[in-house]
Amino acid sequence: MSAPDRELLPWPAEEFVARLRAEGVQRYHDQHPFHARMHAGALSRRELQTWTLNRYYYQTRIPIKDALIVSKSEDPAFRRAWIRRVHDHDGDGPDSGGLALWLRLAEAVGLDRQEVASCRRVLPGVRFACDAYVTLCRESPLVVAVASSLTEMFAPDLMSKRIAAWEQHYPWVGAEALAYFRSRVPRARRDGEEGLAFVVASATSRPLQELCVAALVKKTEILWHLVDCVQMACAAETAAAKAAE
């Protein structure tokens, strides 16, 4: 077998998983300086609000991109499993589900629920990044769209750290308002494992595997950029306030 042929062989499962994990670990937004400040208790109430309001737009894209993923599968068993993610965020009624829990968090940090729900004040860059996530899922083959969800593998640790940090540093938010983060710890673990198993089983060629890694990298860029935009907006606001003093 010549060298170019060897290059086209699919990676063995362990190597493929190791590559996905390495990209995720290296690029996940848990290392973003803004999150470091959040977890060190250094954010102002205003900064927490800006993050909460903008991140809500990301939350609203999740059931939409997951319904797109459902629509891409020819397998009722896959659809039955994946549709649970839409329910996780939309809930069984107006007061249940991830979106409702996030709006409760928004109220607890002092935001107006209706204004957050309207997404009127979402930063343009946040909108671009989150819309890019929906576009990626809409335009990619099923397995690649699923691969973009694999940041879930790194979410449980971040959520656990976040719960502890908020309880310690921002007690005024109230422990009950952290219900969304709490709900995500077991669900993100389950979702990450299921997604990884599907991607490993379904990406059976090197080009597909490479597209999966690229989708995960792009997803980490989307998450990172969201926090970048929030950080920039907070910095601009702080500078403006100082200039006005």
Add this chain to the structure above:
Amino acid sequence: MSAPDRELLPWPAEEFVARLRAEGVQRYHDQHPFHARMHAGALSRRELQTWTLNRYYYQTRIPIKDALIVSKSEDPAFRRAWIRRVHDHDGDGPDSGGLALWLRLAEAVGLDRQEVASCRRVLPGVRFACDAYVTLCRESPLVVAVASSLTEMFAPDLMSKRIAAWEQHYPWVGAEALAYFRSRVPRARRDGEEGLAFVVASATSRPLQELCVAALVKKTEILWHLVDCVQMACAAETAAAKAAE
């Protein structure tokens, strides 16, 4: 107000509904000659098989186009209501839901379940028509995609007639195998009413209303063409058998 301006006013709700109903009544595939023969007991076992096998491909497109419709809505309440349609067809497990019931019907008419499920023998024209339905839902605004589902308004009568006709004329199929048709009577009524209410409330301009009527017309063409293709294939097979005698 000048005449051109008047033309651009949206139709009042009653007129809009009347136009949708008129197109549906006039074009619905209950009047297709093949269905007339089916309900008169004139189809052979082989013809029932050809219809059942090909119509299964249409059934498989339903949860896919409904997941696309879910993905188009920004409203969790709408998504919660519409996602029920995906569950209706995919079920809670491999033996429940509309697709599983259809495969039971396929076995009852003497087809191999796996072959039907594989969709290998689906006629090209049936595939084109059913794929056009998914494309219509993928590329249309939400309300227009919903309007394409309004053939449901005419389904309960057709299903009731079909159950009676099959029990009378094709008793060898077995009454239990007609469970899919039975399940659709109340569900199609509910789905048709909900869809109509949404379309009337959401198509608030004349151009949107016209797109909704056009989508319903196209959907009737899709359903009609499916039966046309089945009829042509059956006729060709009958002619070939006669020539070989």
